[in-house]
Amino acid sequence: MKRELRDQVDELWAKRDSLSPASTSEAEVVEQAVELLDSGKARVAELAPDGSVVVHEWLKRAILLLFRVRAIEVTELGPFEYADRLPLKRGFKEAGVRVVPGASARWGSFIGKGAVMMPSYVNIGAWVGPGTLVDTWATVGSCAQVGSGVHLSGGVGIGGVLEPPQAAPVMIGDDALIGSRCMITQGARVGPGAVLGEGCVLNPGIPVIDAETGKELSRGVVPPWCVGVGATRPRSYGGGTFGLPCVLIVRWLPEGRRHSRAQLEEMLRDHGAGA
DSSP states (O other), X not given: OHHHHXXXXXXXXXXXGGOOTTOHHHHXXXXXXXXXXXXXXXXSEEEOXXXXXXXXXXXXXXXXXXXXXXXXXXXXXXXXXXXXXXXXXXXXXXXXXXXXXXXXXXXXXXXXXXXXXXXXXXXXXXXXXXXXXXXXXXXXXXXXXXXXTOEEOTTOEEOOOOSSTTOOOOEEXXXXXXXXXXXXXXXXXXXXXXXEOTTOEEOTTSEEEETTTOOEEEESEEOSXXXXXXXXXXXXXXXXXXXXXXXXXXXXXXXXXXXXXXXXHHHHHTTTOOO
16 A cells, blocks of 8 residues: 555645645645554654665655645644644553653644653654653654654754755654753764763764774764764964854763663763753
């Protein structure tokens, strides 16, 4: 069924400029694909056995098509009024998800069993794994992939990406801890069990450096089972020398061993950071 549906979505993508809210039969096809995302039966991206990111472009195309085939509808809730093309996600109790007032997720996102949403936001196409905490004012952007047992601390921004369809989204591995006000964008990746101290900025242009060796480990990819903090590295320009952001790996953790939140915060405080 998925293969047939994928072929239908690809056919619609080829004639997308002709689609509108009046395209009712086409809308049914697109909504079937988005329902797969909403139910967790499909996801926009996942890791291959070799660690590379596999993007299922047809599902991102379905999301983009959805905005063409749905009209804006007005929703009223008490004194609030909303005008959007997409409904909000529903069925949290049946899915075993705790949602605190002020939190919302768009239809087409998946939230796993045991996850908790404090007042926060999850956009369409995103995947939030079982047991993950999306803390207060954290946002999970469109198509971002967040693993199970993750803690997204207060104010964390996980960037979204819809276009181009082949662009890889942000990937956060299982059991990661992302400190308050971190910004992770443009397809950056955080490995399983990794810890980022508050205020880190990570995108594909940000160097990740081993504090012990000074070696640049990657650009935009934090390795599994390590502790990283936001730092700067000097760079000279005509106007002087300035500090550009980097992520500094200050400790390596035993693989597969989850530390308590208190232990992790103590590690971060030793390096002038917090969670």
